[in-house]
Amino acid sequence: MSGWPPPVLDPHGPFSNTVTTLAWGLIALMTLIFIGVCAAMWVALYGSDGLRAKLGGERVVKWFGLIIPAGVLLLLLAWGLTLAAGMTTVKGDELRMRVSGNIYWWRVSYLDAAGKEMLADANELHIPVGRPVVVDMVSEDVIHSFWVPKLGGKMDMIPGRTNQLKLQADKAGVYGGQCAEFCGGAHALMGFVVVAHEPADWQRWLDSRLKPVTNTPLSVEALRGKQLFNEVGCAACHRVAGTQAQGLSGPDLTFVGSRRSLGAGILPNTRATLIGWIGDSQSIKPNNRMPAYRSLKADELNALAAYMESLK
Structure with missing residues (x-):
């Protein structure tokens, strides 16, 4: 989510456009307030005695310190609530x-x-x-x-x-x-x-x-990976439709081979990253709930990764 413009200022849908409109409105208001404060500071430092006296007068303080800010905040609240109302309104056809x-x-x-x-x-x-x-x-x-x-x-x-x-x-x-x-x-x-x-x-x-899922491994290596998946306890935490693996404490892996990323959006989905994640996910994402499998041999990690790749 890097680059320019920032994602929050680069809407690609009507609801994000609402957020962007609200953001630009707040930025414009903030800019006006900043200019006003700078002008007041200049008068306080360099203005004539008459201007400084007026700036510190009771009427100016009352209007610019209380009445106008309260009115602006109320108008801003009403505008923001009206603008954002459609972002959570459910019509039923979505x-x-x-x-x-x-x-x-x-x-x-x-x-x-x-x-x-x-x-x-x-x-x-x-x-x-x-x-x-x-x-x-x-x-x-x-x-x-x-x-x-x-x-x-x-x-x-x-x-x-x-x-x-x-x-x-x-x-x-x-x-x-x-x-x-x-x-x-x-x-x-x-x-x-x-x-x-x-x-x-x-x-x-x-x-x-x-469609009904069969998830039959297409290679000897992937078949070995499927056996290991059950032997080392992966099935206790993960679900793979069409198999006996029905764990719910970890992510569903039925279609993991077709995902664009691993580790919740942080790694590209490749054989190498699958091996790294299975072997020691804790070194990649500390304190996640998947234990490290450092005792697995290289060929076993490769077989498990092959099985994960076949789940599409």
Whole structure:
């Protein structure tokens, strides 16, 4: 999320455009106030005795110290609430998703019209271009904050509460997101991506994900990796649809081979990074909840990585 313009000033959807409009309004007001304060300071330091007397008079203090600031703040509050009202208003025809914040990753669920989970994933959201998406946001441990600067506003995830935020992309692309509330030592390494597809492409993507999953390894190495996956205890924490692995304390790995990143948006998804993450994720993201598997041999790590690559 680097470069110029900053993501928050480079909207790619109607809801992020609302945030950008509000930001520019605040910047303009701040600039006017700064100029006014500088002018008052100049008068206080270099102005004539008459000007200084007027600047410190009771009427000036009353109007510019109380009445005008209070009026501006009230108008700004009303404008901001009116402008942002549509960012959380649910009409009923939006795509529904649920994102759960965890230390330090994101559980992603695609919901049907009744709010029931129809597809599980992690650390990656896929949405159609031009269609609003309502994200139900919850936390499974501490307070997190969900933020995709180019597509929407920022909303906290609070344990025991469900907040809602709307996203929409005006063009296809991959958009970076980040946890924006300090949640622990590896907070800065808790990212994710949102992939916006053209509507027809998104529907094909969704249909392919909803098909029955077999997850049969295509090579001897990947088959060995599948055996190791169960032997070393990975299945206790991770779910892989179509297998006996149904753990829920870690990210769903059913489609991990097709993800663009690993470790919640911080690593490219390659064989080398898979091996590094499986072998010692603690050296990459300290204090995450996945133990290091330093006792595994190189060929075993390679086999596990091959199995992960086959999960598409």
